[in-house]
């Protein structure tokens with residue numbers, strides 16, 4: 001049997017903090033314990049927010065923590081054709097449509113909130129005639145390509161995912177017609193993460209609890225694209241003194257700041273409750 005494959009998949013849109021250290025170290029430990037492999041994936045599809053300096057810092061900080069990963073590293077920005085191909089397979093099934101509303105319009109028409117608290121798209125553009133879609137795209141209007149959630153679920157039926165050996169009922173409908181790509185961005189987090197986990201043969205996804213609800217969308221896309229489903233383990237989140245999730249802008253928990261202040265990798269492990 002081939003060994004299990006784990007991955008750590010940070011986005012280079014800021015410096016790593018203690019929460020990333022927890023994720024990376026859990027991946028490394030679980031891979032080692034299972035006799036598995038550890039891959040590093042740079043999730044840099046957001047060309048505006050991702051910076052080469054942050055990517056370089058990821059390599060330095062992970063090496064400092066004592067984590068070893070396989071080369072070459074997969075950088076999502078170098079694989080946009082793979083995501084276009086996956087999008088094309090969904091479009092071929094009649095599951096993708098363009099929407100043209102601005103953020104403000106989406107918020108004004110919102111049909112509730114998605115699990116991240118963002119306004120839920122009400123789906124108005126789903127009924128636009130094909131000729132009007134073509135006219136607006138040809139006119140250069142910005143648009144988002146969305147998954148027709150109702151049609152997708154009609155195709156797959158109810159889905160579950162494997163959460164560390166337990167079975168979780170997936171509820172992708174809570175996300176509504178999720179964005180899969182935009183006029184200027186060939187993919188989205190959901191689409192590229194699902195394509196890459198399959199292309200890299202990932203068997204175990206170890207990541208923060210903040211992505212737990214997203215797993216429902218990932219399972220749905222896997223089912224629609226005929227891709228294998230990894231085992232998921234969503235780990236605890238580290239909170240700041242005010243009880244909020246750590247963010248890349250919180251200097252106090254940045255690995256670089258902690259290192260500059262004389263902390264050792266062993267100190268980091270103690271700070272995040274490992275050992």
Ligand code: GLU
Nearest residue numbers: 009010011043193207211
């Ligand atoms: N790139 C995502 C992040 O930095 C993580 C994606 C994942 O682990 O699925 O939050």
